[in-house]
Amino acid sequence: MAHRSDMIAEDILGYLKAHETKSLLRFITCGSVDDGKSTLIGRLLYESKMIFEDQLAALEADSRRVGTQGQEIDFALLVDGLAAEREQGITIDVAYRFFSTDRRKFIVADTPGHEQYTRNMATGASTADVAILMIDARKGILTQTRRHSFIVSLLGIRHVVLAINKLDLVGYDRAVHDGIVEAYAEFAKPLDFASVTPIPMSALRGDNIIEKSARTPWYAGPTLMAYLETVEVADGAQDGPFRLPVQWVNRPDLDFRGFAGTIAGGSVRPGDRVKALPSAKESTVRAIVAMDGDLPEAVAGQSVTLTLEDEIDISRGDVLCALDAPAPAADQFQAHILWMNEQEMLPGRTYLMKTGAATAQATVAAPKYAIDVNTMEHLAAKTLALNEIGVCNLNLDRTIAFDPYAENRDMGGFILIDRLSNETVGVGMIDFALRRASNIHRQALAVDKDARAELKGQRPAMLWFTGLSGSGKSTIANALERELHAMGRHTALLDGDNVRHGLNKDLGFTDADRVENIRRVSEVGKLMVEAGLIVLVSFISPFRSERRMARQMMAEGEFVEVHVDTPLEVAEARDVKGLYAKARRGEIRNFTGIDSPYEPPEAPEIRLATTDQTPEQAAEHLLAFLRENGYLA
Amino acid sequence: MIDLTHLQRLEAEAIHIFREVVAEAENPAMLYSIGKDSAVLLHVARKAFHPAPPPFPLVHVDTTWKFKAMYDFRARMAAESGMELIVHTNEEGVKQGIGPFTHGSSVHTDIMKTVALKQALDKYKFDAAFGGARRDEEKSRAKERIFSFRTAAHRWDPKNQRPELWKLYNARKAPGESIRVFPLSNWTELDIWQYIHLEAIPIVPLYYAAPRPVIERDGTLIMIDDFDRIALHEGEEVQERTVRFRTLGCWPLTGAVESEATTLPEIIQEMLLTTTSERQGRMIDHDSAASMEKKKQEGYF
Numbered sequence: 001m002a003h004r005s006d007m008i009a010e011d012i013l014g015y016l017k018a019h020e021t022k023s024l025l026r027f028i029t030c031g032s033v034d035d036g037k038s039t040l041i042g043r044l045l046y047e048s049k050m051i052f053e054d055q056l057a058a059l060e061a062d063s064r065r066v067g068t069q070g071q072e073i074d075f076a077l078l079v080d081g082l083a084a085e086r087e088q089g090i091t092i093d094v095a096y097r098f099f100s101t102d103r104r105k106f107i108v109a110d111t112p113g114h115e116q117y118t119r120n121m122a123t124g125a126s127t128a129d130v131a132i133l134m135i136d137a138r139k140g141i142l143t144q145t146r147r148h149s150f151i152v153s154l155l156g157i158r159h160v161v162l163a164i165n166k167l168d169l170v171g172y173d174r175a176v177h178d179g180i181v182e183a184y185a186e187f188a189k190p191l192d193f194a195s196v197t198p199i200p201m202s203a204l205r206g207d208n209i210i211e212k213s214a215r216t217p218w219y220a221g222p223t224l225m226a227y228l229e230t231v232e233v234a235d236g237a238q239d240g241p242f243r244l245p246v247q248w249v250n251r252p253d254l255d256f257r258g259f260a261g262t263i264a265g266g267s268v269r270p271g272d273r274v275k276a277l278p279s280a281k282e283s284t285v286r287a288i289v290a291m292d293g294d295l296p297e298a299v300a301g302q303s304v305t306l307t308l309e310d311e312i313d314i315s316r317g318d319v320l321c322a323l324d325a326p327a328p329a330a331d332q333f334q335a336h337i338l339w340m341n342e343q344e345m346l347p348g349r350t351y352l353m354k355t356g357a358a359t360a361q362a363t364v365a366a367p368k369y370a371i372d373v374n375t376m377e378h379l380a381a382k383t384l385a386l387n388e389i390g391v392c393n394l395n396l397d398r399t400i401a402f403d404p405y406a407e408n409r410d411m412g413g414f415i416l417i418d419r420l421s422n423e424t425v426g427v428g429m430i431d432f433a434l435r436r437a438s439n440i441h442r443q444a445l446a447v448d449k450d451a452r453a454e455l456k457g458q459r460p461a462m463l464w465f466t467g468l469s470g471s472g473k474s475t476i477a478n479a480l481e482r483e484l485h486a487m488g489r490h491t492a493l494l495d496g497d498n499v500r501h502g503l504n505k506d507l508g509f510t511d512a513d514r515v516e517n518i519r520r521v522s523e524v525g526k527l528m529v530e531a532g533l534i535v536l537v538s539f540i541s542p543f544r545s546e547r548r549m550a551r552q553m554m555a556e557g558e559f560v561e562v563h564v565d566t567p568l569e570v571a572e573a574r575d576v577k578g579l580y581a582k583a584r585r586g587e588i589r590n591f592t593g594i595d596s597p598y599e600p601p602e603a604p605e606i607r608l609a610t611t612d613q614t615p616e617q618a619a620e621h622l623l624a625f626l627r628e629n630g631y632l633a
Numbered sequence: 634m635i636d637l638t639h640l641q642r643l644e645a646e647a648i649h650i651f652r653e654v655v656a657e658a659e660n661p662a663m664l665y666s667i668g669k670d671s672a673v674l675l676h677v678a679r680k681a682f683h684p685a686p687p688p689f690p691l692v693h694v695d696t697t698w699k700f701k702a703m704y705d706f707r708a709r710m711a712a713e714s715g716m717e718l719i720v721h722t723n724e725e726g727v728k729q730g731i732g733p734f735t736h737g738s739s740v741h742t743d744i745m746k747t748v749a750l751k752q753a754l755d756k757y758k759f760d761a762a763f764g765g766a767r768r769d770e771e772k773s774r775a776k777e778r779i780f781s782f783r784t785a786a787h788r789w790d791p792k793n794q795r796p797e798l799w800k801l802y803n804a805r806k807a808p809g810e811s812i813r814v815f816p817l818s819n820w821t822e823l824d825i826w827q828y829i830h831l832e833a834i835p836i837v838p839l840y841y842a843a844p845r846p847v848i849e850r851d852g853t854l855i856m857i858d859d860f861d862r863i864a865l866h867e868g869e870e871v872q873e874r875t876v877r878f879r880t881l882g883c884w885p886l887t888g889a890v891e892s893e894a895t896t897l898p899e900i901i902q903e904m905l906l907t908t909t910s911e912r913q914g915r916m917i918d919h920d921s922a923a924s925m926e927k928k929k930q931e932g933y934f
């Protein structure tokens with residue numbers, strides 16, 4: 001038991017020596033107020049003598065005032081911290097509690113159990129080694145038990161205690177206990193826990209918490225405290241290959257350059273060969289620098305400063321890895337995402353993604369599926385709302401080093417930050433890279449068109465959509481841009497109608513004005529291609545000569561002419577804007593197809609018939625063309 | 634395989650937090666209160682950036698009522714760490730003659746500490762401030778994030794805190810907003826003392842027992858640090874007693890405890906055998922159960 005030992009009074013130096021070597025266990029308690037979770041934590045604190053007399057006096061007063069246990073101490077009041085919570089009798093946030101025994105120091109993440117607090121539970125679980133799942137013996141396994149188990153397993157906790165509580169209310173009946181254990185074992189099979197330890201208990205009465213209860217003679221396992229003091233939770237991070245996400249480059253003067261960070265995997269010694277990612281430059285560790293003298297070795301979990309033998313360029317966000325087992329690097333991932341914000345996830349929007357010390361811009365695609373946290377069923381989903389979990393693809397604006405979350409929590413976990421509100425809106429766990437970054441060894445380039453395009457991972461181009469009014473140019477261009485954007489491509493769309501509202505609002509529809517219209521649009525589009533963008537131009541552009549002029553302004557392969565080939569009668573029948581009717585009535589002059597000619601392209605790169613496919617299908621054709629011709633490297 | 638001890642893990646976590654803030658904030662500072670938690674905070678900061686000195690200043694919000702020994706110690710640590718020391722006092726409050734004896738602990742703390750702290754942060758435009766607060770000190774702190782976000786008016790909104798998972802901290806903020814950062818969040822009082830012992834960190838001598846002049850007022854032992862600034866009440870008598878302090882603040886507001894502990898192991902021994910919590914020596918917490926939470930919302934650290 002905690003600090004009870006007579007050693008404190010008799011041999012304080014010996015006691016301190018013993019306590020220096022104590023290990024640390026972090027665990028999470030899952031359950032709702034009704035399950036007696038707060039009561040359990042309160043009791044652990046109380047029994048390990050972490051409550052002082054003045055706190056106890058306050059607790060006794062509070063218990064009489066708002067407690068639920070009559071004249072008895074209401075342990076739950078010890079841990080429900082915020083004033084609002086104390087009044088409402090609910091736990092709404094993650095609270096951290098501390099206690100220690102002679103063997104271990106413990107950090108407890110106390111989290112709420114209701115479905116609307118899934119995010120809080122995930123937060124508490126992210127740093128925990130063990131989860132205690134509270135079960136009310138009278139109720140057995142509930143929907144919330146399943147939810148908690150799933151979240152715990154998703155966050156990578158490997159050891160679970162099944163705390164079968166309130167056994168006093170079922171007469172310490174062994175059959176009730178065994179039934180729950182059996183049902184849970186069946187349910188938890190796919191969750192792949194390394195161990196599930198059922199403990200029958202009454203947190204209120206103190207059965208099997210610290211001392212074995214005489215009321216459960218049929219139970220031969222450990223008490224909760226005995227379990228917590230002895231469970232082995234080596235997370236394997238030390239056994240894995242060396243990983244150091246560089247947090248901070250320490251350069252006090254020209255002679256010293258140290259790379260500081262917390263080791264996320266493996267161990268390191270002076271002389272070890274390392275590789276910096278994503279630059280892939282190699283060097284050798286010279287020293288592990290520390291204030292009390294250089295260290296001979298450092299391991300996962302330690303915050304260190306390394307110096308290297310070679311002057312290689314490394315900055316915050318890079319990862320130093322073991323040379324013979326470097327982390328993969330990529331810019332596209334599949335990940336499990338848990339959404340944490342009231343405003344739902346917006347597929348296609350760019351968020352900031354922070355993983356390790358790296359921050360990248362990430363575009364999240366629409367979920368492949370969402371997961372029902374209560375049943376683990378896969379559901380179709382267009383987005384993720386608060387507390388929803390789904391599997392999504394992400395596109396990054398840069399290559400990062402990573403490991404799958406299942407292999408390394410610190411190398412595979414990430415948060416998503418909204419760029420406007422700066423709030424943490426989601427968290428995720430990388431499952432795998434969608435493809436390896438093809439070009440890890442990059443040459444230093446001057447900032448030109450190629451460099452900008454390289455940065456964006458695409459080949460800039462101008463897709464010139466030409467066709468009659470109402471042929472579907474803008475609709476298809478829009479659909480294509482949405483697709484490209486969702487893939488994280490950088491695009492711009494110049495639409496005939498919109499440009500005429502601004503840049504070209506001084507131009508009419510005479511032939512001369514039409515030519516000038518196209519000339520200006522070509523110039524603007526060219527500047528955008530210079531900036532590395534994929535530019536979509538949607539203009540009727542009826543004359544071959546002007547389209548040729550635009551083509552000649554661009555480099556070889558940059559101009560893609562797309563003929564949206566809709567017959568006049570079809571376009572006129574659609575007449576979305578009612579323009580054909582007006583033109584037929586003579587209210588619009590020089591209307592293409594009616595009283596002004598349209599010259600179809602003779603050799604467009606792509607011809608799209610729109611009578612037998614939807615705009616989405618047409619966009620897919622274009623996308624396939626772009627892929628096949630190397631525009632989307 | 635090296636098994637890290639709980640103190641090694643706590644130290645690594647604190648170092649990680651220091652580096653993260655320095656990498657992401659534009660103008661960080663460390664709020665230095667001269668007490669034992671500040672001593673540990675400073676020590677860990679120096680480790681985090683060794684061989685460079687920590688790349689931020691120490692800021693002391695001075696109520697002008699600290700113990701003399703604290704002022705001496707402050708000067709010594711600033712010199713030893715090679716860090717810039719910024720001392721800020723609410724001059725408006727000094728002009729109005731605000732003090733613990735004349736205005737009571739609550740007004741004094743609000744004007745000379747909370748208001749002064751906000752003044753200092755605004756004056757120097759610090760966008761991140763390290764503090765030595767621990768989650769085991771008090772109920773509302775148990776729920777506060779390590780990166781605690783404050784509005785431009787320095788307010789804390791306990792219902793709108795950013796999720797903190799793994800070691801990933803979101804330090805982004807709009808202009809004018811700031812964060813308070815607590816690298817020692819997961820330490821307990823015992824951890825602090827044990828770390829001071831193991832690392833031989835210097836602390837203010839007032840933590841060790843020594844004969845000191847005290848009076849007993851409202852059941853609390855007040856050490857008289859400046860005879861010119863206290864008016865003795867009827868029947869009060871200055872006695873020399875062997876006392877020490879478990880926590881340090883403004884001397885008229887900090888109760889001494891009778892003790893014979895003159896070494897760190899003895900202090901720890903006394904702490905482990907004691908039956909009252911450390912904040913009991915501080916007078917600001919007693920007002921009501923939710924008083925700290927309210928003070929925090931208003932900008933008190």
